[in-house]
Amino acid sequence: xxxxxxxxxxxTLLSTExxxxxxxxxxxxxxxxxxxxxxxxxELVVVPVLKGSFVFAADLVRGIDLPMTMEFLGVRSYGDxxxxxxxxxxxxxxxxxxxxxxxxxxxxxxxTGLTMQYLLKNLATRNPASVKVASFLHKPARAKVEVPIxxxxxxxxxxxxxxxxxxxxxxxxxxxxxxxxxNG
Numbered sequence: 001x002x003x004x005x006x007x008x009x010x011x012t013l014l015s016t017e018x019x020x021x022x023x024x025x026x027x028x029x030x031x032x033x034x035x036x037x038x039x040x041x042x043e044l045v046v047v048p049v050l051k052g053s054f055v056f057a058a059d060l061v062r063g064i065d066l067p068m069t070m071e072f073l074g075v076r077s078y079g080d081x082x083x084x085x086x087x088x089x090x091x092x093x094x095x096x097x098x099x100x101x102x103x104x105x106x107x108x109x110x111x112t113g114l115t116m117q118y119l120l121k122n123l124a125t126r127n128p129a130s131v132k133v134a135s136f137l138h139k140p141a142r143a144k145v146e147v148p149i150x151x152x153x154x155x156x157x158x159x160x161x162x163x164x165x166x167x168x169x170x171x172x173x174x175x176x177x178x179x180x181x182x183n184g
Contacts, residue, residue, distance in 0.1 A: 010179035026151050027063020038066050042129055043101045050074040050092055052108030055165030056136040071096055077115050088118045099127040104134055108166050111139040116147040
């Protein structure tokens with residue numbers, strides 16, 4: 001069948017169990033790091049970057065044992081391609097102010113760093129008390145600019161990955177593990 005010949009094979013890179021263990025450890029680390037500021041009355045605002053980080057962010061916030069609020073940012077830089085266009089388009093902006101608050105920006109993957117650099121500059125204009133970055137993945141081989149990653153899930157090689165919220169042409173986000181997309 002022609003449809004099946006166009007399907008792409010996905011090879012497991014990180015298992016569901018590996019991901020779960022690391023995300024829980026990150027949640028515990030974030031809890032420890034932000035406990036003092038929350039006790040002093042500062043608000044923690046978790047800001048997932050849509051669409052790719054939604055699965056990571058959902059699991060991560062369940063591992064953070066602190067009061068928090070959530071806001072969402074939507075950006076687009078890939079379209080339906082496997083290479084970033086380098087042009088960042090905001091598709092969904094924050095609905096509430098983050099002024100004077102601790103912001104935890106949650107991203108699915110930092111590869112070139114260009115999207116994260118743009119988001120950090122954008123958020124800085126909104127006068128938060130602090131901004132830290134949690135990224136599920138980092139792909140240093142593709143870095144064009146260095147950006148801080150305060151909480152990192154995994155560092156991976158320069159392969160195109162899908163699953164656990166990451167997609168190719170809006171497909172494969174629902175795979176519970178992280179896989180390498182191969183032509184099949």
